[in-house]
Amino acid sequence: MLVKRAGSFIVCLTVAVFMMGAMVAGAADQKAKIPTDPIKIGFVVPLSGVAATLSPNAGINAELAAEYINKYEGGILGRQVKPIIYDEKNAQTAVELFGKLTEDDKVEAILGCLSSSSGLAVAPKVEAQWKIPTLLLESTTMALFTKVIPNAKYVYRIGPDDVMQSIAHVTAVLKDKPDVKTIAIGAPDYEWGHDVVKRFQEIMGKFKPDVKFVYTFFHPFGEAGPNFAAYITNVMQNKPDVYVGYSWGSDGVAWHNQAEAMGLFKAVPLVFDVFSGTAKGEMAREGVLAETRAGNGTFPPYILGYPNSKFTPMIVEKTGVLPTYGMDIHMLTGLLYLKKAYEKAYDLTGQYPTFEMVAKTLDGLSVVGPDGISSMINHQSTAPGMAVGRLHKEKETWVMKDLILVPDYLRIVPPWMTVEQFIDTLDKVQK
Amino acid sequence: MAQTIINVVPEGTPPVGHIFESQQMLSTFLSYIFNALPMVSYIIMLSFSLNFILYISGRVSLTFAGIYLVGAYVTVSVGTYFLGQNFSLLSFIAILLAVGLLGAAISIVVYATFERFLKTDVHRMIATSSLLMVFSGIIKIQWGTTPVTYSAPFLKMGISEVLGNIVPNYYFFMFGFSLILMLALAYFLFRTAWGLRFRATSLDGDRTMAQVCGVNQNIVTAITFAISGMLAAIAGGLYAPIAGASYGIEGNALLLAALTIIVGGVGSIGGAVLTAFIIGIARVITAVEMPLFELAIPFIIASAVLVVRPYGIWGKEFKH
Amino acid sequence: MSNNEQKPLLITADKLRKYYGEVKPVNDISLEIAQGQVLTLVGANGAGKTTLLNLLTGLIRPDRGEIRLLGEKITGVPPDQRAKRGIVKTFQLEHVFDDMTVFDNVRTACFSSAGKHYSLFKDIEDENEINERTGALIELFDLTGVRDAFVRNLGHGYKKVIDIAMCFAMKPKILLVDEPTSGVGEEEKYKIMDLLMNQIEANNLAAIIVEHDLHLVKELSKETIVMCDGEFIARGTPDHVFSQEKVIEILVGKGF
Helix, strand or coil, X not given: CHHXXXXXXXXXXXXXXXXXXXXXXXXXXXXXXXXXXXXXXXXXECCCCHHHHCCCCHHHHHHHHHHHHHHHCCCECCECEEEEEEECCCHHHHHHHHHHHHHCCCCCCEEECCCHXXXXXHHHHHHHHHXXXXXXXXXXXXXHHHHHCCCCCCEEEECCCHHHHHHHHHHHHHHHCCCCCEEXXXXXXXXXXXXXXXXXXXXXXXXXXXXXXXXEEEECCXXXXXXXXXXXXXXXXXXXXXXXXXXXXXXXXXXXXXXXXXXXXXXXXXEEECCCCCCCCCXXXXXXXXXXXXXXXXXXXXXXXXXXXXXXXXXHHHHCCCCCCHHHHHHHHHHHHHHHHHHHHHHHHCCCCCHHHHHHHHCCCEEEEXXXXXXXXXXXXXXXXXXXXXXXXXXXEEEEEEEEECCHHHHCCCCCCCHHHHHHHHHHHHC | CCCCEECCCCCCCCCCHHHHHHHHHHHHHHHHHHHHHHHHHHHHHHHHHHHHHHHHHCCCCCHHHHHHHHHHHHHHHHHHHHCXXXXXXXXXXXXXXXXXXXXXXXXXXXHHHCHHHCCCHHHHHHHHHHHHHHHHHHHHHHHCCCCECCCHHHHHCCEEEECCEEEEHHHHHHHHHHHHXXXXXXXXXHHCHHHHHHHHHCCCCCHXXXXXXXXXXXXXXXXXXXXXXXXXXXXXXXXHHHHCECCCHHHHHHHHHHHHHHHHCCCCHHHHHHHHHHHHHHHHHHHHHCHHHCCCHHHHHHHHHHHHCCCCCCCCXXXX | CHHHHHCCEXXXXXXXXXXXXXXXEEEEEEEEEECCCEEEEEECCCCCHHHHHHHHHCCCCCCEEEEEECCEECCCXXXXXXXXXXXXXXXXXXXXXXXXXXXXXXXXXXXXXXXXXXXXXXXXXXXXXXXXXXXXXXXXXXXXXXXXXXXHHCCHHHHHHHHHHHHHHCCCCEEEEECCCXXXXXXXXXXXXXXXXXXXXXXXXXXXXXCCCHHHHHHHCCEEEEEXXXXXXXXXXXXXXXXXXXXXXXHCCCCC
């Protein structure tokens, strides 16, 4: 009996000794071994449909982002990135694709969702079911982190939200034309259009209450072959100090042509046209204020240096055009965040990071992305691309002069505030 | 195009009483008309493209919308390729005419190889709307879904100021071009020997009697399709500099053309022109005064007309 | 009869057949018509008279059989070509161009028979030759009063006359007349028939006239054919034909 007990004791002891030995050995080796096969990253980006007009080369750009990470950054933890790209057709497909990527393709992180509807549909399931690090690109309104997943763990977003956007716009207009008295504002007639106009007016009211909105209109959205002559005439007849326009896509191109032909850009002292930048500069007009996020193609690739100086030429070489939408460059930013998160988690724990570790590490990281330094604050990137500048044609290329970078404290809703509370504080901040 | 400046009230003249008011009203009313001009000309040509086939050969063919799409894209591509940002009126007109010929050719080929064998209107509707999808598919493959633009003609023609309204000269050009085309078509129909044949075959005439009178149905129908294709392609080409060519414009074209026939009546050139003005101006007025109704107004007009006059304002009941 | 046989054969139909399922409107009919020969064709409704005429003009195609015009086979030739070669038909129901003036109606036919190419550009008002001929026809058929009226607004009798005028404008060799007096008042009936017969005689045309009014048939034609169920059952002078018992049986109650 005793012998038996002694025997089991010895066995236990031996096991313990071996375990300790292994631990000591591990400590000597520092860290766990990293697999050498490629790390699979899922991309759910629009390849067809309406959203694909915003970023027609999203698929190619996803591949290029992976190629960039592999070529210039040495992969993630030394593992080559293998992108698995699917077409984000609609919210339902996006949900199915996320399931497929996690369960069948066994990817280790997912980037994607340009449309806010897919983002909103996917986020709760990621949090509850799949628990995989997810970086939404562009996607979404404020509702994502305030209402749908208030205690987000796995879902992050790269790209500005509508509040950031509107604050930046108001700030830019006021900076360029401090004595503005009258504004005409127009947007496409759908939910987003009404939202941005409302936000702009609200925030402008906080910053400069005596500004009058002399003409507000919503033109038919996405109508094929639009004719905006009536709106343009009305804008000009109201003689505003500033015209603020939110038309985009084919609407935007037609709007700009028609406004130019009718002389709007000459008649109105300042035009702030959010989406003036497109791949081929169809919407760019001399002297117009524009937002960089809407069309990255409007600022020269060299202006922001590394890594854009390498990444943008790659895109131009492959697709023939500059990145046309924020999403095109956010994919690289996303991979950079992931690289940093994986490597930091590995450094800290010495183990190959689990999804939970990666997700936890992502918050608070800062990376130098193609659009500059951005930080992940409270699951939301600070979207450094958020700048407003004056368009200018230089050697056949459109560039942005007098770039107004809107400071982060002015446009990022702090985690302890609601949007409304934050907007309420703005007038004080401004003073 | 020379810049015309018609300024009745010299600058600095103090506005006086009712003269000023009526001036103001006239000016506003004129602005409605001017701003409606592109839509008016586009509706005239497109609707008559559908109308002409319907009237002459009694067929419902939706192919014209596809040809309209092709016309817009080809004009943009050819214009950008040959002219780029340079612009000359003559070369632009030449491009438009070439695009018109291309449209006519496509239309004839579609008729000869495809539509000719469809026997009932239901077949034709289904088959031609499928064909429409083929057209837009080809456009998607060739040009992608991003809108393309060629705006040099629109921008380079300059603007005129008429009674305080700024109007791009291109509006006048576009309207003039479409009006000339319609007048030519009217001349062709009412003053030439071929026109006699067309009218003899039309819904207003009598197919059987026309045959007995030695009219070859196949040739007449083929030419009808050619004219329809030409009108549609030129409509696309003329409108593209203003609005750009984008994937999906064909659906809009289809709706407006159909609505115009409902209001204007089958086979009436005058009806088409007047309806185009009614719809175009109504859209401009609603855009300014009641933006909510801008897209709905053509349908509201069409429904109202249908209640009062089931065959359209200028339409008549046909014996077939 | 013997007189006609010496004239050249204008049109021959050999064993023409057209079936619509069980219905046999034209059942192996053979027919020869010489120049200047005027036949009347009688028979009950549905006997196949109109079908036979339509086969000759080419508006419908025969299931079997052959049609020759002046010895040349024309079975597959479309109706517009046959019309240009001289086989012209008037219709039982109104078939005129409603939205055109009387003048334009006749002018359309005149253009076709002029045998020259249509110009895409030339103003029709400048086509003097055609316009003169149209004017002459209008006068001939006593339509001068309504020359510029739209056919839509004219009465049934007028439309019949216009129809006939258009047929003559086609310069026919053989005229196929389908019930020229249907739906026309007694007075107009004789007027139209006189006009028609005078012109046929004056131009020495061959003609097949389908007519319901047997009095008219008796008065107007020298030779008549009775048709029943897709076949000719009697042929000869009206007096001779209408005295046959089976003919009376078929046409009984038809005013005989």
